[in-house]
Amino acid sequence: MDAAAGPAARAARVALAALLTVAACTSGGGDEDGPAGSAATTIAPAPPGTAAGGLRWTDRGDGIETATLTVPLDHDEPDGGTVELFLARHPARDPERRIGTLLVNPGGPGVGGSEMVMLAQQAFGDPLLERFDIVGWDPRGTGRSTPAIDCIDDLDAHATAPEPLGPACVERSGDWLADMGTNASARDIDAIRRALGEDTISYLGFSYGSELGATWATMFPDTVRAAVLDGAADPTADLATRLLQRAAGFEAALDRYLDAAGPDAAAELDALLARLDEAPIPSRPGRPRIDRRIAAQAIAQAMYHEGLWDQLTEALAAARRGDGSGLLMLWDSYLLRRPDGTWPNTVEAGQVITCMDHAERYDAATADQVDARIAAAASRMAAGLHGADMCRGLPVPDAPRIEVTGAGAGPIVVVGTTGDPATPLASTRAMADALEDGHLVVVTANQHTGYGANACIEDVVHRYLVDLTIPPEHTTC
Numbered sequence: 001m002d003a004a005a006g007p008a009a010r011a012a013r014v015a016l017a018a019l020l021t022v023a024a025c026t027s028g029g030g031d032e033d034g035p036a037g038s039a040a041t042t043i044a045p046a047p048p049g050t051a052a053g054g055l056r057w058t059d060r061g062d063g064i065e066t067a068t069l070t071v072p073l074d075h076d077e078p079d080g081g082t083v084e085l086f087l088a089r090h091p092a093r094d095p096e097r098r099i100g101t102l103l104v105n106p107g108g109p110g111v112g113g114s115e116m117v118m119l120a121q122q123a124f125g126d127p128l129l130e131r132f133d134i135v136g137w138d139p140r141g142t143g144r145s146t147p148a149i150d151c152i153d154d155l156d157a158h159a160t161a162p163e164p165l166g167p168a169c170v171e172r173s174g175d176w177l178a179d180m181g182t183n184a185s186a187r188d189i190d191a192i193r194r195a196l197g198e199d200t201i202s203y204l205g206f207s208y209g210s211e212l213g214a215t216w217a218t219m220f221p222d223t224v225r226a227a228v229l230d231g232a233a234d235p236t237a238d239l240a241t242r243l244l245q246r247a248a249g250f251e252a253a254l255d256r257y258l259d260a261a262g263p264d265a266a267a268e269l270d271a272l273l274a275r276l277d278e279a280p281i282p283s284r285p286g287r288p289r290i291d292r293r294i295a296a297q298a299i300a301q302a303m304y305h306e307g308l309w310d311q312l313t314e315a316l317a318a319a320r321r322g323d324g325s326g327l328l329m330l331w332d333s334y335l336l337r338r339p340d341g342t343w344p345n346t347v348e349a350g351q352v353i354t355c356m357d358h359a360e361r362y363d364a365a366t367a368d369q370v371d372a373r374i375a376a377a378a379s380r381m382a383a384g385l386h387g388a389d390m391c392r393g394l395p396v397p398d399a400p401r402i403e404v405t406g407a408g409a410g411p412i413v414v415v416g417t418t419g420d421p422a423t424p425l426a427s428t429r430a431m432a433d434a435l436e437d438g439h440l441v442v443v444t445a446n447q448h449t450g451y452g453a454n455a456c457i458e459d460v461v462h463r464y465l466v467d468l469t470i471p472p473e474h475t476t477c
Helices: 006-025 114-118 126-131 155-160 166-173 175-179 182-196 208-219 239-261 265-278 292-303 306-320 325-334 346-357 364-377 425-434 455-467
Strands: 058-061 064-072 082-090 100-105 132-138 201-206 224-230 412-417 438-443
Touching: 064 114, 064 182, 082 114, 082 182, 100 114, 100 182, 100 208, 114 132, 126 132, 126 455, 132 182, 166 175, 166 346, 175 346, 182 201, 182 208, 182 346, 201 208, 201 455, 208 224, 208 412, 208 425, 224 455, 239 265, 239 292, 239 306, 239 364, 239 425, 265 292, 265 306, 292 306, 292 325, 306 325, 412 425, 412 455, 425 438, 438 455
Parallel strands: 100 132, 100 201, 201 224, 224 412, 412 438
Antiparallel strands: 058 064, 064 082, 082 132
16 A cells, blocks of 8 residues: 555645645635624734744745744653744734734645745735734644654655555654644644734634644633634544545545546546556656556546646546656645655655554454455545555554544634545534534535635635634535
8 A cells, every 4th residue: 555645645635735726726805804893803913023922933035934832742741852843924914903813734634834824925815814913833743843754765766665654654753753643733733822922813724734723622622713624534533434535535536527527538547547557657767657556646636626637637648648747747746746856754744643643553354354445435546545554563642633522612614625535525514513613614616625716715714714703504605
């Protein structure tokens, strides 16, 4: 099974969904701020370069500031090891009408949130940019936070001999991997809130960022001003069920693509995948040949947004002619390969964080049974999706992710998208149902996460975050 697929690869995919889908598709949401009301109480801006809790911000240009915050590796042992979190801030454009801080997280797990803030002007609508300091951070183990989870250097080499990353992660990173789960990251959010000097804080999370936000809201309900969770996994699902739900989501997305591509598209794809199973095709000099598994991951990349479907069609046509370069380009995007031929640690971090949230470590027979169910649920996509052995070699967490309830946190808006491959609408419904006061909004679109899909959902999110206006029941955009 491929170490860069399933929940681990969602780190890379969610980065693209949140940083490309949101950035490319957000229209800005108009100029209106929504109806005035006491909910949008203004707070005086903090002095330049500082926050009430002591963070010192450095101006990075383009309106972005950065800082670091030291938190305990184990929050129950504050005198032990530490983690240094990297933060980025886009200060409110209208400081006199500033509401407070909006924490944002693009998901993963394994993706750093600071990059989302670097793209704040493209990623968020004017009402948010004007009224909030938008703050993102690289969650523990990811991005520019330290220590960073490190398992392998070359994903090309890994592609030729895919194995679970657990043993390599433990060898390189050590025992502190056990402290990389969502519970600890949620406690980091509260540490960030305190460092910012705010009694309550607002939150906008995408994909895994929804799960993280729901965990934070459950652990620290009195500190939640408002929270939007866009695209969520089923918080009640065990690891096997989660893998199955995602497999079915990607297969359903592929079916929609094939229906749109024409009557011969399905048969042509099946013939190509069978051919790649037998004889992988060349891509580019010095790069992996395209086999069925890499092709499935390239296809998965295109399922994250309908805007990539034409690129996929061209790549598949070239592959049928024996040219795998188009599929390689999609695969590189899937893994967030940099122009210099290196990769961030999103794949490794995503796998570790996922496995620190789940106690299941399946034996070979059980893993085979789960994998057979995945193959049945996703006959075309299964080759590129993670199997039930993904956590092999990693430590079993002492405290898997807590039960999500959001009890006492107040209204939480949950956004689900009809054509979401990675967090299918049914999974997002399960999140809304698990929350004490969850309010589901459904977006009609073929993409991962909904914010930015159309003006309707932007308006819903903006009015809630700015004015605390709860969307009517059964709202659809």
